[in-house]
Amino acid sequence: MSDLVVLPDRAPTEWRGTAMRRRIARRYAAERRFRALGLLAVLVSAGFLAFLLVAMLGEGARGFRQTELSLTIDFPAAHLPLTAQAVAREPRRAMIGVDLEGAVANAAERQYGAGGARLLSDGAWLTARDAILRDPDVLGRSITLWVPAATSIDIAAKDAGEPAAEAAYAKLSGRGLVRTVFAWHFLTSADSTDPTLVGIWGALKGSLLTMAVTLLLAFPIGVLSALYLEEYAPKNRWTDLIEVSINNLAAVPSIIFGLLGLAVFLQTFHLPRSAPLVGGITLALMTMPVIVIAGRNAIKGVPPSIRDAALGIGASRVQVVFHHVLPLALPGILTGTIIGMARALGETAPLLMIGMRAFVATPPGGFTDPSSALPVQIFLWSDEVSAGFIEKTSAAIVVLLAVLMAMNGVAIYLRNKFERRW
């Protein structure tokens, strides 16, 4: 038996005393302080987000608009070695060696005086070419086209140009010879040296192809790894080691994966440079650990009673996994996958290492064609000297954000669709 200890009696606690009242007041103050700090934190982050969105959308909206100039081309006067019949017969061939660019420049000089050609974008002749291809008969007459204006005019139209360009724009505008339209070609064409001609489709398609490779590799491997580690692997030192390695892999800086891709896929396996295939494999390496970790957490969240229930009526382990565990874990796995994919979509550094920073003026046709990617394209345009690229960079960012938001939307949709309540 323990020794008896005699403890002195305590005075009864004064629950209504001043000391107690002060303690309560301090507790309330702490509550209020904490709530105010939390609210402040939320407001600051919301403010940053709003600032980013407003800045990007404002600048980006200009990138989606393009100024066009009215140009009258008198084809008979240009004496082009081109006939309507030849174009009708073999359109592409007939165009070879025809100095349409010169003809357009001459038309501009004639219409707008000396230096008139500088009002036009370098790609203005493409509009003329398309007009001829659409209807070869225009070769026999004079036509008026809306052609893309030069960058200086384009910027002046958006109230940010040089004084000389602003004056020129004001004059043209007064005569109704310029208009600003939605730049559809920005969504359909690829990179260019001229900011009035650039488009995001090349980079977007490159990114989509890359993501397809990433998803096809990282999702099955990641999910199978997660299932094996959670449902089958014995818990021992080796599986602990694998778990730590996967967690570490998820924390490796992305540029390291780029170097790995360069050394292994390009130099050892001689896969094509700048290709979505290699980009996709590299990003899959980066995304896989994220999927494994998210997948394991989702699988851990499936109640053991469901496994017992299935085992108890004689389901094999594979049946338990595929009939019960996987469907119940799927919302979590999909959310993790899409978060991993979104991260991969925004990743620039590894793609730079494997050559996806090349100037690619045509959208990739397949997985092994040279291609750019959205974040890399943004990086490249932000590096350009020409002022016209500023708003194009913002427009590209808007496209990237839109794709990311769409992916997150899909994640939320899938989670809600597959979520089961019990």
Next chain:
Amino acid sequence: MLEPRPLKVDAPKMTARSVNVYYGAKQAIRNVSIDVSMEDVTAFIGPSGCGKSTFLRTLNRMNDTVASARVEGDITLDGEDIYAPDMDVVQLRARVGMVFQKPNPFPKSIYENVAYGARIHGLASARADMDQIVERSLRRAGLWDEVKDRLHDSGTALSGGQQQRLCIARAIAVDPEVILMDEPCSALDPIATARIEELIHELRGRYAIVIVTHNMQQAARVSQRTAFFHLGTLVEYGSTSEMFTNPRETRTKDYITGRYG
């Protein structure tokens, strides 16, 4: 230690001889021998942690899923050693079904819950066949009238007692020979409990039933044989009426009269 006297049963459905179960270095079951009869409901009683659930789970090898668990001794089903290397554990668990402490229906429809076992064991060839299995199982589990109009509602939307009867229907659907029930009423209210006990009476004879319970009144109400476990050993095993009126062991008597437990 006294060798526990296995109560001999004529043509036992399952037998256990000198069973020891270890979790790692800790021994959970010591030298238990018991026979399970086809005709009677067998109840395992005993204070918490006495090993009655552990022993129950050795009868359909659910302990295999616990990595540290190790089972020694012989357990047979119709004379076949269920721990023999050529015993298929998946088929064993279909023949020896289990109902768990907490109702655990799959988060699927009522129909799917019942049909699942029959489907994975290939018991029904046609849709009509499966419908029949589902209806028969639900009827036997006394749930048919309550759910026949909403077979495609989620099984998890039922009340606790209905969920547990759904779990019993799910176990019945694979046509088992033995049904193990691990404290099937501990999460249920008295009315749902009474319903399950009634059901156990109805199922008696068609299946060998083993029920673990720490409610002695329940053991007295539903079982014909009772086994009293204490600290991993089988203290006494006999007919329920005898055990509750005239226990041979003082420990049994103390437990039944509420001296400890």
